[in-house]
Amino acid sequence: MTDDLAERLDTAARDAVAIPQIVSAAGVDPDGAYAVQEALVARRLARGERLVGIKLGLTSRAKMAQVGVDEVIWGRLTNGMAVADSTTVDTSRLIHPRIEPEVAFLLDAAGNATAVAPALEVIDSRYADFTFSLADVIADNSSAAAFAIGPWRPLPGGLDNLGVLLEVDGRVVQIGSTAAILGDPRRALVAARRLAGSRTEAGWVLLAGAATAAVPLVKGAYVRAVVEGLGTVAVRAS
Ligand code: OOG
Numbered sequence: 372m373t374d375d376l377a378e379r380l381d382t383a384a385r386d387a388v389a390i391p392q393i394v395s396a397a398g399v400d401p402d403g404a405y406a407v408q409e410a411l412v413a414r415r416l417a418r419g420e421r422l423v424g425i426k427l428g429l430t431s432r433a434k435m436a437q438v439g440v441d442e443v444i445w446g447r448l449t450n451g452m453a454v455a456d457s458t459t460v461d462t463s464r465l466i467h468p469r470i471e472p473e474v475a476f477l478l479d480a481a482g483n484a485t486a487v488a489p490a491l492e493v494i495d496s497r498y499a500d501f502t503f504s505l506a507d508v509i510a511d512n513s514s515a516a517a518f519a520i521g522p523w524r525p526l527p528g529g530l531d532n533l534g535v536l537l538e539v540d541g542r543v544v545q546i547g548s549t550a551a552i553l554g555d556p557r558r559a560l561v562a563a564r565r566l567a568g569s570r571t572e573a574g575w576v577l578l579a580g581a582a583t584a585a586v587p588l589v590k591g592a593y594v595r596a597v598v599e600g601l602g603t604v605a606v607r608a609s
Pocket of ligand 1: 426427429430434438495580
C-alpha cells in the first residue's frame with residue numbers, strides 16, 4: 372500500500388493533476404505517512420535527483436491556521452527542487468503553487484548551523500483545493516515543490532525577532548517576524564534533529580518553515596523576500 376500511495380502522489384506531481392486525500396482515506400497514520408513520503412522521494416532519487424536538505428513545515432501559527440493542521444512536519448529537499456536566487460521558477464508543471472518567506476540554515480555533519488540565509492519556498496499540495504489532513508500532507512512530502520536561497524552569511528547574535536516581508540511585483544503582501552518560526556528559527560535545528568533524526572549531512576540546507584501565510588504564485592510574478600539583517604532572495608514565476 373505504501374508504494375501504491377507513493378506512486379499516485381508521484382504521478383499527481385508529475386502530471387500536475389490534483390488527487391483526493393488518498394492517504395487519510397486509506398487509514399494511514401503519521402508514521403505510515405512518513406514511510407509513504409520516503410517511498411515518494413525514493414522515486415525522485417531513482418530518476419537521478421539527490422537529497423540536498425530537509426524542510427520543516429507548519430512551524431508558525433499563521434501557517435497552521437492557513438491549512439488547519441497544527442503539528443510541525445518535515446519533508447525532504449532534492450536538487451531538482453532548487454532554484455537559483457534571482458532566476459525563474461517554472462509554474463507550468465505545478466498544480467496551484469503558493470510561495471512563502473523563510474529562513475534557511477546551512478548544516479554541518481552534526482546538524483548544527485554554519486550559516487543562515489533568507490529563503491523562498493514554493494509549496495504545491497498535490498491534493499485538490501490545497502486541502503489535507505496531517506497524514507496526507509506528510510505523505511505528500513510536506514507540499515515541497517521548489518525553493519530558492521539568498522546569500523549565506525554567518526549566524527548573527529540573534530535571529531529571534533527579525534522583520535520579514537514578502538513582496539509580489541514590488542508590493543508588500545505579507546509582513547511577519549522570524550519570531551513566528553517556533554518563537555526563534557534556531558529552534559528549527561532542534562526540531563529537525565528530533566523529527567528527521569540523524570539523516571542530515573554536511574552541506575545540507577534546512578528550511579525552517581514559513582514566517583507568514585503563503586500567497587498564490589501566479590505566472591509572471593516577481594516575488595522577493597526580505598529578512599531584516601539577512602538580505603533578500605527573489606524568483607520570477609514563469
Ligand atoms: C504544508 C507545508 C507548510 C511551511 O513552511 O509551513 C510549509 C502546506 O502548507 O502545504 O512548508
